[in-house]
Amino acid sequence: MSLSEFALIKQYFSSVGGAEGVALGVGDDGAVLDITPDKQLVVSVDTLVAGVHFPQDAAPEDIARRTLRVNLSDMAAMGADARWFTLALTLPQAEADWLQAFSEAMAEDAQYFGCALVGGDTTSGPLSISIQMMGTVSRGQALVRRGAQAGDGVYVTGTLGEGAAALQVFSPGCSYNDSQREALLKRFYRPEPRLTVGRKLRGVASAAIDISDGLLADLGHIAECSGLGAELQLQQVPVAPWLTEAVNPDQLQSWVLSGGDDYELCFTVPESKQSLVDGMIHRGELLATRIGLMTSEPGIVCLDAEGQVQTVACKGYRHFN
Ligand SMILES: Nc1ncnc2c1ncn2[C@@H]1O[C@H](COP(=O)(O)OP(=O)(O)OP(=O)(O)O)[C@@H](O)[C@H]1O
Ligand SMILES: Cc1ncc(C[n+]2csc(CCOP(=O)(O)O)c2C)c(N)n1
Ligand SMILES: [Mg+2]
Numbered sequence: 001m002s003l004s005e006f007a008l009i010k011q012y013f014s015s016v017g018g019a020e021g022v023a024l025g026v027g028d029d030g031a032v033l034d035i036t037p038d039k040q041l042v043v044s045v046d047t048l049v050a051g052v053h054f055p056q057d058a059a060p061e062d063i064a065r066r067t068l069r070v071n072l073s074d075m076a077a078m079g080a081d082a083r084w085f086t087l088a089l090t091l092p093q094a095e096a097d098w099l100q101a102f103s104e105a106m107a108e109d110a111q112y113f114g115c116a117l118v119g120g121d122t123t124s125g126p127l128s129i130s131i132q133m134m135g136t137v138s139r140g141q142a143l144v145r146r147g148a149q150a151g152d153g154v155y156v157t158g159t160l161g162e163g164a165a166a167l168q169v170f171s172p173g174c175s176y177n178d179s180q181r182e183a184l185l186k187r188f189y190r191p192e193p194r195l196t197v198g199r200k201l202r203g204v205a206s207a208a209i210d211i212s213d214g215l216l217a218d219l220g221h222i223a224e225c226s227g228l229g230a231e232l233q234l235q236q237v238p239v240a241p242w243l244t245e246a247v248n249p250d251q252l253q254s255w256v257l258s259g260g261d262d263y264e265l266c267f268t269v270p271e272s273k274q275s276l277v278d279g280m281i282h283r284g285e286l287l288a289t290r291i292g293l294m295t296s297e298p299g300i301v302c303l304d305a306e307g308q309v310q311t312v313a314c315k316g317y318r319h320f321n
Helices: 005-012 060-078 096-113 162-169 178-189 195-200 215-226 241-246 249-258 271-282
Strands: 022-024 031-034 039-049 081-091 116-124 128-138 153-157 207-210 229-233 265-269 288-295 299-303
Touching: 039 060, 060 081, 060 096, 060 128, 060 178, 060 195, 060 207, 081 096, 081 195, 096 116, 153 271, 162 178, 162 249, 178 241, 207 215, 215 229, 215 249, 215 265, 215 288, 215 299, 265 271, 265 288, 271 288
Parallel strands: 081 116, 229 299
Antiparallel strands: 022 031, 031 039, 039 128, 081 128, 153 265, 153 288, 207 265, 229 288
């Protein structure tokens, strides 16, 4: 029987680390490593494979921006300042035009987000791009998945569902109009890594993760790592109004809760900090919405507007499922 992505990692790789200087190893959005008495290095790696993470015929500039931003999203989830990255590129062929467009877009985004390419590896084979991202935080300031406590509020940045909705644009017979299509493609290829939010949440959030696999799956990681569960108020989960109008409610709910590819942050806040966070949201300093509560009972419970428990079938994207 084939193992799922997470069972595989747990069985074969979760106990390989554990050396001196490893403040946090396998199991979070990035590892946290002690480098100086007051600074820690945050490291993560994410691979994008043609046909799995983006369409085979995607433009080189789109692939470059998406790959960099998806990796920056893990730094945001850790509350880290992104600093340096390496690039491992596997290409079916070396085409000058493709490489020019890819490298120009990557350089432009790297400059915009304040990180620098410092090395990599180039091989021939099916199109696949890996970025290893390195960032820094002051010691003890990294946001981690395991820090939530029962009673903490659950929040999410931005809006959810557009990542999954964008996949329809790549299918024949897609029913979006031109401006919707454009907005979804932008969202898919240029997700906004929530680096500023991550920084603001240092010392405030008790746990954080970025939503790559879907809200239920990724909030599930915070819950599991913290030995807790969560209650989600479904009607509070933020969705772009135009998407609510354009898509049938069942389809929309599945995209919002389980679609993935949103690259927003989900984070938890202890009660003592909630008025601070709610004030920041109210003043427009933090683009986030409170969507639920951490509970001591394991599992994620979804509640509808009447407080009734709703069963949601698909929990999120998994490789090898
Ligand atoms: N082959 C591996 N060896 C060691 N650790 C791994 C391996 N694959 C994944 N991990 C670790 O397992 C955890 C979960 O990995 P995963 O790729 O799901 O990260 P994520 O941040 O949740 O998702 P995403 O890759 O979409 O950002 C991370 O801590 C990651 O570093
Ligand atoms: C062409 C195409 N088909 C499907 C998807 C959906 N998808 C693929 S991997 C993934 C989870 C995040 O990946 P990982 O866990 O590897 O970071 C999601 C939601 C896509 N993005 N592109
Ligand atoms: Mg992540």
